Every structure is written in C-alpha cells, then in structure tokens.
Amino acid sequence: MRSFAEIPTEVAHRVAADERIVLILLDALGLELLERERDHPLMTRLAIEPIQSQFPSTTAAHVTTMHLGLPVQEHGIYEWRVLEPTLGEVIVPLRFRRDASDRDAELEGRLDPRALINTPTLYQSLRARSLAAEPFGVSGTPYDRVATVGAATCGFRDLHEGLGMVIRALRADAELRYAYLYWPEIDRVGHHHGPGSPEFRATARQALDAVLDQVDGLLDTGATVLLTADHGQVDVRPDRVDYLDELWPELSTHLTQRAAGSARDVFLHVASDRIDHVIDNLQDRLGDRASVCRATALFDAIGPRLAKRLGDVAVLPAGGRQAWLRATPSVETWNLGSHGGLASAERATYLAQVQV
Numbered sequence: 001m002r003s004f005a006e007i008p009t010e011v012a013h014r015v016a017a018d019e020r021i022v023l024i025l026l027d028a029l030g031l032e033l034l035e036r037e038r039d040h041p042l043m044t045r046l047a048i049e050p051i052q053s054q055f056p057s058t059t060a061a062h063v064t065t066m067h068l069g070l071p072v073q074e075h076g077i078y079e080w081r082v083l084e085p086t087l088g089e090v091i092v093p094l095r096f097r098r099d100a101s102d103r104d105a106e107l108e109g110r111l112d113p114r115a116l117i118n119t120p121t122l123y124q125s126l127r128a129r130s131l132a133a134e135p136f137g138v139s140g141t142p143y144d145r146v147a148t149v150g151a152a153t154c155g156f157r158d159l160h161e162g163l164g165m166v167i168r169a170l171r172a173d174a175e176l177r178y179a180y181l182y183w184p185e186i187d188r189v190g191h192h193h194g195p196g197s198p199e200f201r202a203t204a205r206q207a208l209d210a211v212l213d214q215v216d217g218l219l220d221t222g223a224t225v226l227l228t229a230d231h232g233q234v235d236v237r238p239d240r241v242d243y244l245d246e247l248w249p250e251l252s253t254h255l256t257q258r259a260a261g262s263a264r265d266v267f268l269h270v271a272s273d274r275i276d277h278v279i280d281n282l283q284d285r286l287g288d289r290a291s292v293c294r295a296t297a298l299f300d301a302i303g304p305r306l307a308k309r310l311g312d313v314a315v316l317p318a319g320g321r322q323a324w325l326r327a328t329p330s331v332e333t334w335n336l337g338s339h340g341g342l343a344s345a346e347r348a349t350y351l352a353q354v355q356v
Contacts, residue, residue, distance in 0.1 A: 030232020076305030123150030267311025
C-alpha cells in the first residue's frame with residue numbers, strides 16, 4: 001500500500017507532464033470516516049485509492065510533507081510538539097511558540113523560522129506557478145511563510161470561499177499549474193466532540209457539500225481534482241488518560257525536556273543511560289493500556305533533521321486511551337477525539353480523484 005509521503009511526488013510528476021492539479025486536504029477525514037458518508041452524492045464521483053498515513057498520524061507531519069515534498073523522517077517536524085535543537089526547548093512549530101506558552105508567534109525575533117524549514121519547498125521544485133490556499137490563522141503564520149515559499153498564497157474564511165478563490169485563480173492565470181487547499185475544521189470539531197459525534201459527521205458532510213458544489217467549477221478550468229486526508233481520529237475521553245508521572249513519580253528525574261508529541265503518541269526525551277530503565281518501568285506500570293519502546297524503532301529511517309528532534313522513548317496508548325504528564329496538562333483534559341498513533345482509524349487514508 002502506498003504512503004501519504006508519495007503524494008507530493010505524484011503531484012510533481014503530473015505537473016511535469018503539463019497536468020493541472022488541485023489537491024484538497026481535509027484534515028482528519030481519514031478513510032474510515034470518509035466511508036461512513038458513502039451516501040453523500042460526492043462519493044459516487046470519487047475514484048478512491050486507499051493509502052496509509054505516515055507515522056505519527058499527525059497534521060504537523062503531513063502538512064509539512066505536502067509543503068516540502070519530503071517524508072517525515074527527512075523534514076523532522078513529526079508532531080504538534082517537538083524539540084527545537086537551536087533553542088534547546090520543546091516548541092509548537094505550526095504555532096511558532098514554546099510549548100510552555102499559549103501565545104502564538106511568540107518566537108518571532110528569537111527563532112529564525114528557517115530553522116524549522118531549511119530546504120527548498122515543493123512549490124520551488126515544481127518550477128511551475130503554484131497556489132497555497134489556507135484559512136486565515138493558518139495562512140501567513142511564521143511557519144507558513146517559510147513552508148509556502150515559491151507559491152502564491154491566499155487566506156479564506158470557509159471552505160466554500162476557499163474553493164471559489166482557487167477557481168478564480170485558475171481562470172485568471174493559465175500558467176497556474178498546482179493549487180493546494182487545506183481545510184482544518186473537521187479536525188477541530190473532532191477534537192472537541194469526538195469523531196463518533198453528530199457534530200463531527202455534520203462538519204464532514206458540510207465539507208463534502210462544499211466540494212461537491214464547487215467541483216464542476218474546478219474541473220471546468222481543466223484541472224484534475226484530488227482529495228486526501230492527513231489522518232483520521234479515534235474517540236477518547238479525559239477519564240481514560242494514564243498520567244505517566246503519577247504512575248511512576250520517579251519519571252521526571254530521568255527526563256531532559258518537557259514531553260513532546262501528543263496524548264496518542266507521547267515522546268519522552270530521556271537521559272541516554274536511562275532509556276531502557278524508563279521503557280521497562282513505564283511498560284510494567286501501563287501493562288496492556290499502552291506500548292512503550294525506543295522511538296527510533298517506529299521509523300523505517302531517521303534522517304538528520306528528525307534525529308535532532310525526536311524523543312528517545314515513545315508511549316503509544318491502546319485504542320481509545322491517552323497518556324500524558326500531569327506536570328504539563330494539555331488537551332487530554334478535554335479532548336474527545338484524537339490521533340497520532342498506529343490504529344487503523346488514525347492511519348488509514350486515501351488519494352481520491354474526482355471523476356468528470
């Protein structure tokens with residue numbers, strides 16, 4: 001089965017063959033969640049190829065792959081929270097802030113955004129005009145400014161508006177060969193209400209409605225329209241969280257940084273001579289509620305950027321469960337939907353082409 005990491009290469013090949021491409025990324029509408037909506041009229045027009053997300057099944061990993069054309073093991077931005085080696089701190093790269101802060105873009109003036117992304121982007125490598133369309137609040141952030149170098153950019157309020165902007169851009173510029181559009185609302189609603197909720201299904205169907213409403217306009221520009229998702233979600237609850245530093249109070253004495261990752265894939269930076277000790281003690285206490293291993297064992301390859309950022313020990317909670325540290329409370333206190341782990345609902349995704 002192909003990997004999500006192969007999508008940028010396919011885009012590049014199609015553009016090089018003078019094909020016009022529009023790629024729509026619906027954050028969190030993974031394959032199992034998309035297939036629940038098989039009665040939606042858009043579904044009859046989709047030729048769906050199942051593919052697998054990268055690990056971790058996170059937005060940070062996959063959006064960065066789409067912008068740079070690199071797999072996660074090469075670009076190294078593998079999770080919402082990662083160690084930034086130039087600062088020696090865990091940060092939230094997409095928000096350009098320290099993990100210990102809730103003030104977005106606070107690292108401006110302290111961290112050069114090019115420390116996050118210091119390779120050519122996919123848009124630069126295409127050698128063709130490109131457009132990156134993203135909602136306000138995503139478009140134009142410090143991360144986004146370096147991730148979209150080589151593309152024209154635009155911000156929008158809702159998916160219908162964003163798709164309309166892409167259509168107008170394609171009609172206005174015959175040389176525009178690739179348009180990427182990102183929509184995060186399904187993921188946001190899933191975190192707050194859970195993927196099994198009526199709210200999630202309503203938001204997913206609203207997104208499919210918007211695509212269906214605008215798809216013929218996209219096709220009329222001569223574009224091939226592709227649809228994908230970075231990951232799915234699983235239902236979780238705040239009363240199914242294992243707080244690692246409560247299960248084992250000694251844990252904090254072995255850590256060298258705040259926890260990285262998220263509550264479905266916790267990454268711990270551990271003193272090098274204590275890694276096996278930490279793995280053994282956490283596994284003994286967690287039992288079948290999670291698996292604990294060296295983080296490097298979860299990747300087929302570790303490039304230099306990932307090696308500098310990756311935690312030493314990974315904790316992967318069982319289905320429906322989360323894990324985190326009580327010392328640094330986060331979204332596990334309210335999340336009802338999450339992702340990042342290895343469950344099929346998190347990792348099963350697709351590349352779908354809209355049929356004329």
